[in-house]
Amino acid sequence: MPPTAPAEQGQLPATTYDELKRRAWAGRAEAYAETFGLLCALPIERLLDAALVAHGTNLLDAGTGTGAVAAAALGRGAHVTAVDPDPDMRRLARRSAPGAQVLDGALPELDLPDGAFDAVVANFVLNHVGDPLAGAQELARVARPGARVAVTVWPRPATELHRLWDDVVEHAGVAPVPAPPLAPASEFGRSPDGLGRLLTAAGLTNVQAATVRFVLRVDAEVWWSGPARGVASIGGIVEAQPPDVVARMKAHYDRLSRRYLAADGLLHLPTAVVLAHGQVR
Numbered sequence: 001m002p003p004t005a006p007a008e009q010g011q012l013p014a015t016t017y018d019e020l021k022r023r024a025w026a027g028r029a030e031a032y033a034e035t036f037g038l039l040c041a042l043p044i045e046r047l048l049d050a051a052l053v054a055h056g057t058n059l060l061d062a063g064t065g066t067g068a069v070a071a072a073a074l075g076r077g078a079h080v081t082a083v084d085p086d087p088d089m090r091r092l093a094r095r096s097a098p099g100a101q102v103l104d105g106a107l108p109e110l111d112l113p114d115g116a117f118d119a120v121v122a123n124f125v126l127n128h129v130g131d132p133l134a135g136a137q138e139l140a141r142v143a144r145p146g147a148r149v150a151v152t153v154w155p156r157p158a159t160e161l162h163r164l165w166d167d168v169v170e171h172a173g174v175a176p177v178p179a180p181p182l183a184p185a186s187e188f189g190r191s192p193d194g195l196g197r198l199l200t201a202a203g204l205t206n207v208q209a210a211t212v213r214f215v216l217r218v219d220a221e222v223w224w225s226g227p228a229r230g231v232a233s234i235g236g237i238v239e240a241q242p243p244d245v246v247a248r249m250k251a252h253y254d255r256l257s258r259r260y261l262a263a264d265g266l267l268h269l270p271t272a273v274v275l276a277h278g279q280v281r
């Protein structure tokens with residue numbers, strides 16, 4: 001018998017989506033921390049501000065990854081619980097946020113009591129959950145009445161930073177590897193309106209959402225080393241190629257990324273984040 005409920009025709013069941021996403025993270029914690037973790041760190045202070053995290057706040061960081069949000073919250077004097085399903089991510093989170101309680105856990109079912117937290121955050125996590133609405137509802141469940149829940153996702157259409165990878169794929173003539181499909185009924189708009197609606201549907205009130213722009217300043221070789229080690233969707237594409245095609249992709253990357261090279265010797269890659277927060281009733 002299949003372990004999951006049958007999918008609607010032509011779609012993967014949500015649990016398969018979750019499984020594929022989790023497999024994509026497995027064994028990549030170090031590479032993530034050194035590359036795409038730099039990108040995901042850009043909105044951390046804005047996210048903690050949105051969740052009103054301050055000295056003494058009892059915070060949950062869901063999908064903590066290597067613990068960058070947890071560490072920043074500890075720096076504000078918060079008490080931090082952090083959960084992530086990936087054991088390597090948890091190991092690194094314990095290292096970078098030694099004062100946090102780091103637990104195994106995956107949305108949309110956390111083994112945590114109702115109303116336990118003064119604030120709940122999830123930085124680039126709802127986009128990895130097969131049922132994002134159930135994930136958002138779970139974030140709201142573990143927050144006390146009046147608490148803020150704050151989340152981020154990447155916007156669509158893709159930002160310039162993300163489009164650089166699309167251009168590399170296209171110029172190298174590589175067939176894009178489709179991302180695991182989210183069931184259409186589970187989709188939400190990757191925009192302030194879409195993410196705001198998701199939080200409202202999850203039962204939160206006073207929902208606010210915005211696009212926040214950043215520039216990632218990163219060494220070109222470091223940035224390539226993320227996909228080269230299988231990190232993110234582009235990493236899945238790079239890993240699926242034979243060595244000669246990877247070399248071709250790298251040559252196109254070197255050429256196409258040059259336009260972002262600044263006087264400090266780093267790439268300055270424009271990007272943006274959708275940040276939303278709401279309040280538990």
Ligand SMILES: C[S@@+](CC[C@H](N)C(=O)[O-])C[C@H]1O[C@@H](n2cnc3c(N)ncnc32)[C@H](O)[C@@H]1O
Binds near residue numbers: 083
């Ligand atoms: C893009 S990383 C973000 C990590 C971290 N929040 C940060 O800001 O660096 C996504 C993280 O979500 C975790 N993750 C994947 N599926 C999850 C789920 N269903 N529930 C919670 N976390 C999940 C992954 O293991 C990974 O650590």
